[in-house]
Amino acid sequence: MNTLLVQCPKCHSGLVDGIFNQPDLRPCPNCGASLQVEVFPAFFRRISPGREGERIMVEGESSCFYHPQKKATVPCDVCGRFLCALCDCEVKGQHLCPACLESGQRKKSIRGLEDMRVLHRRTALLLALLPFFITGVAAIYLALRYRKEPGSLVMPMRWAFPAALILGSLQTAGYLVLIGFAIFGH
Amino acid sequence: MAANDKPYQRLPGTGYRQVIPSWAILLLFFVIGIFALLFRGRRVQLWQGAEHLLLVEWDGSREYYKRFDYGDIQAVMVQKTGEGRLINAVLGVVTGIFLGLAIPASDIALRISLLVLAGLFGLILLANALAGATCKCWIRTAVQLDDLPSLSRLPRTRKVLERIRPLIVAAQGQLAPNEVPARMQEWIATQAATPAAASPGNARFVADDPNAPPRILP
Numbered sequence: 001m002n003t004l005l006v007q008c009p010k011c012h013s014g015l016v017d018g019i020f021n022q023p024d025l026r027p028c029p030n031c032g033a034s035l036q037v038e039v040f041p042a043f044f045r046r047i048s049p050g051r052e053g054e055r056i057m058v059e060g061e062s063s064c065f066y067h068p069q070k071k072a073t074v075p076c077d078v079c080g081r082f083l084c085a086l087c088d089c090e091v092k093g094q095h096l097c098p099a100c101l102e103s104g105q106r107k108k109s110i111r112g113l114e115d116m117r118v119l120h121r122r123t124a125l126l127l128a129l130l131p132f133f134i135t136g137v138a139a140i141y142l143a144l145r146y147r148k149e150p151g152s153l154v155m156p157m158r159w160a161f162p163a164a165l166i167l168g169s170l171q172t173a174g175y176l177v178l179i180g181f182a183i184f185g186h
Numbered sequence: 187m188a189a190n191d192k193p194y195q196r197l198p199g200t201g202y203r204q205v206i207p208s209w210a211i212l213l214l215f216f217v218i219g220i221f222a223l224l225f226r227g228r229r230v231q232l233w234q235g236a237e238h239l240l241l242v243e244w245d246g247s248r249e250y251y252k253r254f255d256y257g258d259i260q261a262v263m264v265q266k267t268g269e270g271r272l273i274n275a276v277l278g279v280v281t282g283i284f285l286g287l288a289i290p291a292s293d294i295a296l297r298i299s300l301l302v303l304a305g306l307f308g309l310i311l312l313a314n315a316l317a318g319a320t321c322k323c324w325i326r327t328a329v330q331l332d333d334l335p336s337l338s339r340l341p342r343t344r345k346v347l348e349r350i351r352p353l354i355v356a357a358q359g360q361l362a363p364n365e366v367p368a369r370m371q372e373w374i375a376t377q378a379a380t381p382a383a384a385s386p387g388n389a390r391f392v393a394d395d396p397n398a399p400p401r402i403l404p
């Protein structure tokens with residue numbers, strides 16, 4: 001991405017004065033595409049260069065767990081390892097080492113870093129609504145196996161697992177009765 | 187407690203991050219019928235949080251999340267497109283053809299069928315016209331430029347902007363339209379004058395192994 005200018009999404013030419021923060025659409029000076037561009041102060045904020053760890057000057061000073069030649073500045077809030085400024089990853093006020101950050105993302109223990117959730121609740125409910133024997137059993141399995149898993153971040157649907165369990169059980173029981181009747185009914 | 191139960195509020199609009207273009211889906215519709223909708227790609231919605239805008243993509247079994255902190259949003263770009271007018275024209279022609287065929291038809295059953303079809307396409311035309319002009323929308327931060335497929339209609343996009351603008355302004359402050367050019371010029375001059383060493387790309391460490399912390403270069 002060219003970070004120098006705001007570009008026209010159609011012709012990719014740099015946009016100029018008179019087009020930003022206007023209340024209505026304005027034509028791109030180059031291609032004429034109707035644009036509305038809202039720029040916020042973050043656009044002009046300077047990106048600070050990445051921090052580097054300070055070298056240890058005095059013998060006996062605490063060093064970074066990952067870089068023994070660098071001075072430790074903060075302990076990891078999860079594992080307690082000493083970290084230099086380079087290894088200190090600050091997330092929502094917590095200081096984490098790269099390993100804890102990665103495992104936190106994998107185990108979904110850091111909420112702000114979660115980028116994907118499997119929606120077993122919806123799948124279980126969908127399966128429970130399908131009129132087949134195997135889908136009823138699968139719905140019961142999903143509802144029991146993943147009962148502790150959180151649902152969607154935006155629509156948790158807490159009722160979905162109990163509903164899937166009830167519907168799946170009813171469906172399975174119905175099929176079992178039908179099968180029993182077909183075999184032993186006569 | 188209620189705030190914790192619902193940390194996000196849904197913003198208007200639903201779109202699809204398409205894997206194949208719309209015209210290909212339309213062609214597929216004539217081959218595989220309703221199953222062509224399976225090729226629409228992930229469903230995309232925007233949700234408004236207290237600290238960030240959440241882009242949610244749903245592929246049927248998983249949800250994928252992208253967060254845009256209000257303090258990090260640099261720009262929102264909207265481009266009006268002619269797609270809506272094109273759809274209106276096509277629907278208008280189709281409706282006209284069915285109406286044109288229905289009027290001279292002598293068979294009452296055929297006439298009713300053609301009128302029903304004309305009415306159906308006319309309703310879609312009306313809905314499309316009422317939804318307003320089509321557009322594309324992008325959100326820009328310091329590290330990404332992401333499109334927002336859920337904001338595909340201009341009136342809806344403006345509604346969403348009206349809702350998120352106060353949150354962005356609360357996090358960053360506001361820029362007046364006449365303030366932007368001066369800041370832009372100043373900023374470009376500063377960027378040009380800044381030595382390359384200040385850019386993160388020239389830092390003396392490298393993250394070459396995703397399973398290990400950054401390595402400091404000698």
